Amino acid sequence: MPDRSDEFVRISRYFAPLTEGFPGAFGLTDDAAVIAPMPERDIVVTTDTMIAGVHFIGDERPDLIAAKLLRVNLSDLAAMGATPLAYMLNIALPASIGDDWLRAFAEGLAADQAAFAVTLAGGDSVTTPGPSVLTITAFGTVEAGRAVRRSAAQVEDIVYVSGTIGDGAIGLKLLHDEVPGLSPDKRDELIGRYRLPRPRIGLGLRLVGLASAAIDISDGLAADLMHVLAASGVGAEIDAASVPLSDAARAVLDREPDLLATVLTGGDDYELLFTVAPGYAAKIVKIATDISLPLTPIGRIVADRELHITAPDGTEMQLARKGWVHGR
Amino acid sequence: MPDRSDEFVRISRYFAPLTEGFPGAFGLTDDAAVIAPMPERDIVVTTDTMIAGVHFIGDERPDLIAAKLLRVNLSDLAAMGATPLAYMLNIALPASIGDDWLRAFAEGLAADQAAFAVTLAGGDSVTTPGPSVLTITAFGTVEAGRAVRRSAAQVEDIVYVSGTIGDGAIGLKLLHDEVPGLSPDKRDELIGRYRLPRPRIGLGLRLVGLASAAIDISDGLAADLMHVLAASGVGAEIDAASVPLSDAARAVLDREPDLLATVLTGGDDYELLFTVAPGYAAKIVKIATDISLPLTPIGRIVADRELHITAPDGTEMQLARKGWVHGR
Known part of the structure; x- marks a missing residue:
């Protein structure tokens, strides 16, 4: 908490206002934050660290870096079916980072706090001789014992995904490469999907008690x-x-069909993948309508403990092992 | 959480065992950890980041680095009067860090988990091109509404400190300088106090409802x-x-009296400073006896909003402004 680092005091003028509405943050002036008890609610906790030059390019707008850092955490809460509550922020920044950067970073957090009903509760800030290292630890709540886990998918369940898949991974590729003939609009759309995830909080809430995983x-x-x-x-x-x-990803794949592997293995989608019993198919259709988000069945759970992916041409896809692991 | 980084999967063999006894950690295999509701208990949250070469020297034994990282967080919980519960771990490590380092780091955490009754709940691990950046976010619990704050010290209250002051700051100095004539035993003791804080959990628990701040x-x-x-x-x-x-700090001050300023401003003590109404003096004496920890009155709270420190010679000490701020 702030007391270990007066750097945090120096910059708290940017961050203390983000604690408004969360009394247990004590305006960043105490040793720790306090979360009051919520009867019959579990607290869900997740954390993600991003490093400049590794998890983001480094020259992005600071407000977008802030938003991505918060949103990748909110996406984990969404996957558990949790309602966002608050978050802790740890920032290790080079001494060269100036007040303009901090102000824009805080503005990015403020905008997303409003969008996702979440509040800063505390944090720590230090100066580093290395690249920026940014961590958020986010808290959500869910009815006790009802968090959606990964571990209860059942044979015959339908596998669904939300939204569209592959946009972020293709967007990252577009930041480095060109795809001939792709319109600037589509290029910007895909890069935007890489830069700014859309955590599916509303979907996650509706999957509680419905999704098996x-x-x-x-x-x-x-x-x-x-x-x-x-x-x-x-x-x-x-x-x-x-x-x-x-449509943008489709336009890219029409030109470079081999990028289908990137769609399936590239990551940075921040959509939800979930499994539901076949009898719930109509409920899923209704949810998709209610929240205006496509929810698409892409396959089913089987007893044989393997993943088989059928390519569009009917053959079985052989994804390179390295393709299965993000960032290697 | 682990899914963003398969690095965490690679090293989870060292960390997953640390989640034993905390079912909501799901053995580090889910999107987030779950803390079950505790009726009438607040959850206290604190976080600290340490960087190699800044907050620790970098060549310390990994188990001691781990212990210090955990303990500086536990010390914040102690100051709130909280009982430790669990913690999240974020590690950004250079690719050169090997399994031996990770194993020793995890062993350091395991030893302190046993010592302080706290359990790993989740985390994230990434590879960094810069120095190691280590973050722990620690959770404790306290009776709802009873966390000890900084903000309720009252005029006439007595100011106490636990243990001895200045050992850590002198220990850090000794890592860089020599003090002529100081015995190796005393040198090691002071350096040990810098390297390994002793969070005063037991004292903090007893200050709930007693200390005003x-x-x-x-x-x-x-x-x-x-x-x-x-x-x-x-x-x-x-x-x-x-x-x-x-005794070790006294031996140093006998040789270099100017180090009194280091004692008062150096930091890294991880003792508790607290204020209590004068009528509670006998209770404080009893607590000191019960937990075998010296609790020493060093002054009193006054209405005039200034800090006056009287030197041993009776004059008022003028501490350089920079001396008041850690790490500048």
Whole structure:
């Protein structure tokens, strides 16, 4: 907490206002924050660290870096079916970072606090001789015992994904490469999806008591589905042709069909992958309508503990092992 | 949480065992950890980041680095009167860090988990091109509404400190300088106090409902007392001669009396500074006996919103402004 580092006091003029509405933050002036008891609610806790030059490029707008840092955490809360509550912020920044950067970073947090009903509760700030290292630890709440886990997918369950898949991964590729003939609009849309995840909080809340398992897709559809399968002790059969694509991603794939592997393994989707019993299909359709978010069945859970993905041409896809693991 | 980084999976063999006894950690295999509701208990949250080469030297034994990281957080919980519960761990490590380092780091955490009854609940691990950046976010619990704050020190309250002051700051100096004639035993003792804080959990628990304010001394006695005074809207008169010193620190001061300023402003004590109404003096004596920890009155709270420190020679000490702020 602040007392270890007067750096945090120096910059608290940017961050203390973010604690408004959360009395237990004590305006960043005490040793710790306090979360009051909420009867019959579990507290869900997740944390993610991002490093300049590794998890973001480093020259992005500070407000977008802040938003991504917060949103990747909120996406984990969404996958558990939790309602966002508050977060802790740890920032290790080079001495060269100036007040303009801090102000814009705090503005990015403030905008997302309003958008996602979450409040800063505390943090720590230090100066580092290395690249910026940013950590958020986010808290949410869920009815006690009802958090959606990864580990209860059942044979015959339908595998769904929200939104469209692959946009973020293609967006990251577009930051480095060109795809001939792609319109600037589509390019910007895909890069925007990489830069600014959209945590599916509303969907997560509706999956409580309905989904047998859920995960947010950060490592890639295939890798994150594998996490669910491993935790649940089951396998899955996925139809790659049914994986939902944005028009922009479709335009890219039309030109470079090999990028289908990037769609399935690239990550940075921050959509939810979830499994539900077949009898709930109509409920899922209704949820999709209610929240105006496509929810697409892409396959089913099977007993054989393997993941089989059928390519659009009907052959079984062989994804390179390295493709299954984010960032290697 | 782990899913963003398979690095965490790679090293989870060292960390997953640390979650034993905390079911809501799900063995580090889910999107987030879950803390079950505890009726009538507040959850107290604190976080501290340490950087190699800044907050620790970097070549210390990994188990001691781990212990210090955990203990500086536990010290914040102690200052609030909280009982430790669990913690999240974020580690950004250079690629050169090997399994031996990780194993020893985890062993250091395991030893302190046993010592302080706290359990790993989750975390994130990433590879960094810069120095190691280590964050712990620690959770404790306290009877709802009873956390000891910084902000309620009252005029006429007695100011106490636990243990001995200045050992850590002198220990850090000894790592860089020599003090002629100091015995190796005393040198090792002081350096050990810098390397391994002793969070005063037992004392903190006993101060709930008794102390009007408390803080852990990390920035330095003077600076942290100033935090209490500012939060409480009061001042204090402190008698430097009454600040408790270890025999080792006394031996150093006998040779270099100017180091008294280091004692009062150096920080890294991780003792508790607290204020209590004069009528409670006998209770404080009893607590000191019960927990075998010296609790020493060093001054009193006054209405005038300033901090006056009387030197051993009776003059008023003028501590350089920079001396009040840790790490500048």
